[in-house]
Amino acid sequence: MTVVSPGPGALSLEWGVLIDLHTHSHVSDGTDAPAALVAAAAGRGPASALADGVPRLDVVALTDHDTVGGWDEAAAAAREHGIDLVLGTEVSARAEGISVHLLSYLHDPQDVGLLALFDAVRTSRDGRARAMVDRLAVDHPVTWDDVVAQTQPGTTIGRPHIADALVAAGVCASRDVAFADLLHTGSPYYVRHAVPDAPDAVRAIVAAGGVAVMAHPGAHMRGRIVSDAVIEELAAAGLAGLEVAHRDNDDAQRARLDRLAQRLGLLTTGSSDFHGDGKPNRLGENLTSSEALAEIERRGTTRMVRA
Numbered sequence: 447m448t449v450v451s452p453g454p455g456a457l458s459l460e461w462g463v464l465i466d467l468h469t470h471s472h473v474s475d476g477t478d479a480p481a482a483l484v485a486a487a488a489g490r491g492p493a494s495a496l497a498d499g500v501p502r503l504d505v506v507a508l509t510d511h512d513t514v515g516g517w518d519e520a521a522a523a524a525r526e527h528g529i530d531l532v533l534g535t536e537v538s539a540r541a542e543g544i545s546v547h548l549l550s551y552l553h554d555p556q557d558v559g560l561l562a563l564f565d566a567v568r569t570s571r572d573g574r575a576r577a578m579v580d581r582l583a584v585d586h587p588v589t590w591d592d593v594v595a596q597t598q599p600g601t602t603i604g605r606p607h608i609a610d611a612l613v614a615a616g617v618c619a620s621r622d623v624a625f626a627d628l629l630h631t632g633s634p635y636y637v638r639h640a641v642p643d644a645p646d647a648v649r650a651i652v653a654a655g656g657v658a659v660m661a662h663p664g665a666h667m668r669g670r671i672v673s674d675a676v677i678e679e680l681a682a683a684g685l686a687g688l689e690v691a692h693r694d695n696d697d698a699q700r701a702r703l704d705r706l707a708q709r710l711g712l713l714t715t716g717s718s719d720f721h722g723d724g725k726p727n728r729l730g731e732n733l734t735s736s737e738a739l740a741e742i743e744r745r746g747t748t749r750m751v752r753a
């Protein structure tokens with residue numbers, strides 16, 4: 447059993463088992479291959495990928511945006527490196543005009559309804575990214591090819607790839623600067639993509655045997671956040687939990703979300719939202735309890751990959 451000595455933030459409690467349920471590989475907008483991400487989570491990669499005081503995780507989830515494309519590679523790597531793996535997807539949705547991300551865990555990766563939803567969102571993301579580049583190119587030296595150069599075949603394209611292209615072109619100093627200056631939702635270069643209504647997305651996840659957890663529900667620095675009423679509606683549609691411990695939820699939001707979860711009978715989780723070198727988030731910087739994970743596994747259709 448791994449015991450982390452008391453430290454700042456989420457790690458000030460002693461966690462018997464280190465469980466991080468939200469990460470991205472280069473199958474979406476992370477920078478590591480799925481196998482490299484899993485190796486890093488198992489303590490077999492660069493120590494810099496892990497939060498201070500975390501030697502390795504016991505359980506990691508792979509949750510690339512709107513795809514199951516990394517699942518097979520991650521599963522093979524988990525067996526090789528001896529770490530438990532929860533397979534998932536971060537599903538793009540919208541409620542009251544606000545972008546909502548739903549973590550789906552342990553769904554059937556061949557479910558026709560969910561795969562059709564992912565296809566539609568990914569197609570819309572491509573068109574939207576091209577439209578954003580068209581707008582940006584009027585004022586900045588960036589092309590669609592520059593964005594494609596930041597992706598792998600099959601990658602779910604998002605604003606982070608446009609940010610990386612802007613960095614490579616010397617327009618912005620970092621991903622964060624690109625978001626702050628050019629890519630934020632209020633920017634004239636911002637274009638939306640077509641996504642399902644959040645309650646419909648929750649129902650699609652549940653129909654596919656998945657367990658739906660709302661990602662970073664209180665991340666107000668990214669844009670507007672949803673009201674309690676939306677979370678109530680999602681709970682009625684089958685939402686299982688709220689990702690409370692996430693660096694983008696401040697203390698007031700965490701308190702609000704804990705209260706809501708208690709009232710609505712929802713699980714609470716904590717995760718890093720690791721994106722490799724693309725963001726400062728480190729593996730294990732926020733954690734999920736083994737009780738919450740046990741409930742997710744009980745409700746999910748796909749089995750966890752066991753070390």
Ligand code: AMP
Binds near residue numbers: 475
């Ligand atoms: P998209 O889904 O294409 O709209 O891009 C959203 C993704 O960009 C999120 O999942 C984050 O990974 C990243 N992101 C959103 N806001 C920011 C920000 N302010 N700074 C850096 N990354 C961000």
Ligand code: ZN
Binds near residue numbers: 470474511
């Ligand atoms: Zn992302």
Ligand code: FE
Binds near residue numbers: 536547661662
């Ligand atoms: Fe997200």
Ligand code: FE
Binds near residue numbers: 470661
């Ligand atoms: Fe994420």
